[in-house]
Amino acid sequence: MSWKRASITMTLWTLLIIHTLARAETETEPTTTQLTTTRAAPTTSAAWTTTWELALSEGQAIQKALQFLLAQRRADWGWGNDTHHVMLTLQLANNTGKEIEQQSLEMQLSAKQMEIEILLMMSKHHESPPPLARLAAYTLALGALCKDPRSFHGKDLVSALLHREQPHDGEFAYATLAACSSAAHVRRRHIRRLLDIANAAADHSLDTISMVILALRCVVQDHRHRSLLHFVRRPMAGLARQQHPDGSFGLLTTTALAIQALEDSDNGPGAHQHWSLPAARKWLLEQQQPDGGWGSVADTAAAVAALTPASLAAVRPPHCSDKLLDTRHEPLDNNGGDGNIKLAYQSGHASNDSEARNVSFTYTLWLGTNVTENYTLYMMAPRNISFYHVMQMAAEQDAKFKFEASEWPNGHYVHTLAGHREEPMGYHYWLLYRLPEVPDPASPPGNQLVAPVGVDDLLVEDGEHYLFWYKKL
Known part of the structure; x- marks a missing residue:
């Protein structure tokens, strides 16, 4: 093992021991009665010994696991x-405050390989949308690397x-967890x-409930929605x-996810009386194989994430916050006072609903009455911007969206998109639709959804979808 790898794992080991012992100090803090007796001292000492041994065991397990993961790295890094x-x-394991540019050359090469994978995935979204779980995982990974996934080489992953x-x-x-971790817009309907x-935890898998708890905890903590805290208590206690x-x-990955969802429950909603964190971590350690892994690379990564001090509940290091774009969030209701739940990522000043904010939406091109070509961009733009300006932004982002328009006294008339010009003699025209959901070629929109105004007068709205369709009338 190189000295760089040894440095990473030894740093992690030290951090893990400090983290575990600090948590043990809180859990084993003696009461006033214990302080005045001599019989409680051996119990406290024994607890410290057990905790120290557990920390050492976990540190060794993580060190072996990191060696296993690094050994599985391919030639492309x-x-x-x-x-x-x-x-x-x-x-998460190397939670030392260092950005990727300050880490080893090997880590930087692996980060570049991941960026290449993301760009390749996004370049294929014209053929099929990227898998949501993979997109979320890439978004979280970029956040851990101190990179803003909303501004990734001109693409907005969030x-x-x-x-x-x-x-x-x-x-x-x-x-939703990935978006929240990026300090991005969390919609009212998403929180609902x-x-x-x-509220229907019994009808869902433990994996789903764990992920919901992590997402809600992010909303509560990162977006200052303390009034949502009591909604998290019940599912946490049920999971515990x-x-x-x-x-x-149950399963290894389910256990690893549950540990991350419940790990800070003694400081939060309070499910700790229903479960044992040391028992869960001990079981996880017992499943580790002699080669340092937990079977597959994915399972090993999940197990290590559960054993490290950092977790999915706190992906982005604190020093990365200033690298995030400032976005705003809608109020969940219109009530005033302390009970008002505001979905706002505040940056040193109060949220004002009348202030300008960014809106996110999709812009799609369809070619052919039977839709032989389909292109979609996921975009973010300032509020109250015209669709004509959106078209200019899209043309700069993707050559497929370049267009030509004639200027008339009442505004611009778009006649050419993606290299296809209207053909009045053949009754082929470009029609602009304003839709409530992403257009589906298998269920094309009716003409009643054609935008009622031209591109200059149409103002984009958050969460809407816009389709320019080249079809025969």
């Missing part, structure tokens, strides 16, 4: 389909996440859906009660 999982885990209405509750919660899932006698929550 990535980990195949698991690069995003491993990079996120390595950053908008791509938020404009995909995912029917699977687990992936929806994962996407998280709360609905939490699902711990098995052996300390696990």
